[in-house]
Amino acid sequence: MTTDAAAPWAERVxxxxxxxxxxxxxxLDGDGRIPxxxxxxxxRMHRRGVYFAPASGRQYATLARLFERVRxxxxxxxxxxxxxxxxxVELSSHILEADFVRRLVLRLRxxxxxxxxxxxxxxxxxxxxxxxxxxVSEARKYHVALTHVDDLLQVEDDIVKVxxxxxxxxxxxxxxxxxxxxxxxxxVVSGEHWIDVLAAGVNKGVAVGELQGRLDISRDQxxxxxxxxxxxxxxxxxxxxxxxxxxxxxxxxxxxxxxxxNRDHGVxxxxxxxxxxxxxx
Numbered sequence: 001m002t003t004d005a006a007a008p009w010a011e012r013v014x015x016x017x018x019x020x021x022x023x024x025x026x027x028l029d030g031d032g033r034i035p036x037x038x039x040x041x042x043x044r045m046h047r048r049g050v051y052f053a054p055a056s057g058r059q060y061a062t063l064a065r066l067f068e069r070v071r072x073x074x075x076x077x078x079x080x081x082x083x084x085x086x087x088x089v090e091l092s093s094h095i096l097e098a099d100f101v102r103r104l105v106l107r108l109r110x111x112x113x114x115x116x117x118x119x120x121x122x123x124x125x126x127x128x129x130x131x132x133x134x135x136v137s138e139a140r141k142y143h144v145a146l147t148h149v150d151d152l153l154q155v156e157d158d159i160v161k162v163x164x165x166x167x168x169x170x171x172x173x174x175x176x177x178x179x180x181x182x183x184x185x186x187x188v189v190s191g192e193h194w195i196d197v198l199a200a201g202v203n204k205g206v207a208v209g210e211l212q213g214r215l216d217i218s219r220d221q222x223x224x225x226x227x228x229x230x231x232x233x234x235x236x237x238x239x240x241x242x243x244x245x246x247x248x249x250x251x252x253x254x255x256x257x258x259x260x261x262n263r264d265h266g267v268x269x270x271x272x273x274x275x276x277x278x279x280x281x
Contacts, residue, residue: 014223014240014274014275015220015221016050016221016222016223016240016274016275017049017050017051017215017217017218017221017222018050018051018052018053018208018211018212018215018217018221018222018223019045019050019051019052019053019222019223019224019225019271020052020053020054020055020077020204020208020211020222020223020224020225020234020238021052021053021054021055021224021225021226021267022055022056022204022225022226022227022228022230022231022234023054023055023056023058023063023066024056024057024058024142024191024227024228025191025227025228025244025246025247025262026225026226026227026231026244026262026267027054027225027262027267028262029262029263029265030262030263032141034066034067035265035268037265037268038265038267038268039070041268041271041272041275042070044275044277045271045275046070046073048275050275051074051075051215051217052074053074053075053076053077053208053211054066054067054074054076054077055077055081055204055207055208055224055231055234056077056078056080057079057080057142057161057163057190057191057194057196057230058078058079058142058143059078059079059121059126059142059143059144059145060076060078060079060083060085061143061144061145062078062142062143062144062145063076063078064076064085065144072087073086073087074086074087075091075211077204077207077208077211079121079160079161079196079198080161080188080190080196080198080202080203080204080230081094081198081202081203081204081205081206081207081208082094082121082160082161082198082199082202083123083160083161084207084210084211090123091210091211091214092207092210093123093158093160094160094198094199094202095158095159095160095199096159096160096161096162096185096197096198096199098159100184100185101120101159101162102153104162104181104197105118105120105152105153105162106153107177108164108174111174111177114166114168114173114174114177115166115167115168116164116165116166116167116173116174117130117135117138117139117164117165118130118152118162118163118164118165119139119143119146119162119163119164119165120152120155120157120159120161120162121143121159121160121161121162121163122155122157122158122159122160123157123158123160124145124157124158125145125146125147125157126139126143126145126146126147126163127146127147127148127149127152127155127157128146128147128148128149128152129148129149129150129151129152131148134167135165135167136148138165138193139163139165142163142194143163160198160199161196161197161198162196162197163190163194163195163196163197164194164195164196164197165193165194166193166194166195167193168193169192169193170189170191170192170193170194170195171189171192174195175187175189175195178195178197181197184200185197185198185199185200186198186199186200186201186202186203188203188229188230189228189229189230190228190229190230191228196230203230203233203234204226204230204231204233204234204237205232205233205234205235205236205237206233207234208222208224208234208237208238209237212237218239219237219238219239220239220240221239222237222238222239222240223238223239223240223241223242223270223271223274224237224238224240224241224242225242225244225259225266225267225270226241226242226243226244226247226251226255227243227244227246227247227248227251227262228247228248228251229248229250229251231251232250232251232254235251235254235255236254240256240257240274241254241255241256241257242255242256242257242258242259242266242267242270243255243257243258243259244258244259244260244261244262244266245258245259245260245261245264245266246261257270
């Protein structure tokens with residue numbers, strides 16, 4: 001059950017060594033920006049040897065640009081855990097089979113009743129074939145390294161994710177058409193209008209678990225923040241799990257604590273409670 005994160009946790013003394021945070025609806029404010037108040041907290045974490053990792057469905061290039069000023073040593077969990085990079089060096093990736101990508105693209109093209117756009121997220125670039133600004137502007141929010149191709153079936157890249165934008169409600173619109181895909185691949189609703197298809201067993205939680213192993217950090221030394229369905233496994237991987245105030249109901253059910261809304265800079269507030277400034281700070 002989710003409890004009020006502002007309440008004292010006297011029975012558990014935080015020993016946080018790793019912080020992972022979703023971006024949209026979580027760390028980013030209502031204007032889609034990293035709050036100015038976050039940067040001093042991040043500097044404090046660095047001084048104390050606490051790792052911070054953004055964990056998002058966004059493309060690696062997009063996350064790298066957001067954190068360009070402080071990327072040294074930072075781990076970036078991109079593409080909902082399908083592509084993990086540290087200091088520009090790949091730590092792990094999960095590639096979708098080329099034949100599966102081809103069959104999925106053909107299936108999505110056949111959904112004449114749905115108004116959708118498809119993004120193939122590769123290691124190098126993200127690819128779209130729709131050119132209308134309504135779709136492209138949405139795709140660019142999460143994929144800064146985006147290029148147009150005449151035919152997605154001709155893309156030559158290692159594809160780590162197929163992202164589908166539904167102009168209606170993704171959970172009730174295109175998602176039911178992918179029910180059987182869940183038998184062999186990971187299908188996750190990552191936003192009101194977005195569905196991501198990944199290799200089997202890939203999610204943010206798996207990526208966090210692998211990172212904990214690399215860094216010799218325990219679950220109870222990990223804090224995680226999220227708001228949507230693609231954050232559930234990540235929250236489960238953390239001993240200190242926070243759902244944002246207006247998170248999806250299923251996410252609220254998985255988190256131990258509740259943080260204020262992203263519009264109120266809830267992640268920053270909770271980190272200041274978990275990692276209070278010291279006199280020397």
